[in-house]
Amino acid sequence: xxxxxxxxxxxxxxxxxxxxxxxxxxxxxxxxxxxxxxxxxxxxxxxxxxxxxxxxxxxxxxxxxxxxxxxxxxxxxxxxxxxxxxxxxxxxxxxxxxxxxxxxxxxxxxxx
Numbered sequence: 001x002x003x004x005x006x007x008x009x010x011x012x013x014x015x016x017x018x019x020x021x022x023x024x025x026x027x028x029x030x031x032x033x034x035x036x037x038x039x040x041x042x043x044x045x046x047x048x049x050x051x052x053x054x055x056x057x058x059x060x061x062x063x064x065x066x067x068x069x070x071x072x073x074x075x076x077x078x079x080x081x082x083x084x085x086x087x088x089x090x091x092x093x094x095x096x097x098x099x100x101x102x103x104x105x106x107x108x109x110x111x112x
Contacts, residue, residue, distance in 0.1 A: 036078075
């Protein structure tokens with residue numbers, strides 16, 4: 001059974017940082033395309049960052065230079081380091097594997 005469990009969300013002030021984690025079980029993250037998505041209230045879910053099995057990385061324009069996706073193969077875990085956070089980054093962040101499996105999400109709130 002495939003499970004993706006996100007953690008690391010919370011309340012942070014504008015300009016602050018958070019690191020999200022996605023613990024993967026049931027599949028090997030290293031050989032999958034792993035991605036982070038987010039969905040803000042009233043908005044569609046959007047892809048934030050993706051890392052392919054060949055380590056090709058893509059970012060949404062809105063987060064380039066601020067967010068970094070990475071993968072720890074030994075821990076079968078994917079991370080999203082988020083710096084210089086803005087109020088518009090407020091959303092539920094979801095981990096995705098192979099464009100098919102989803103976690104339940106973790107809430108990130110950026111507010112003063």
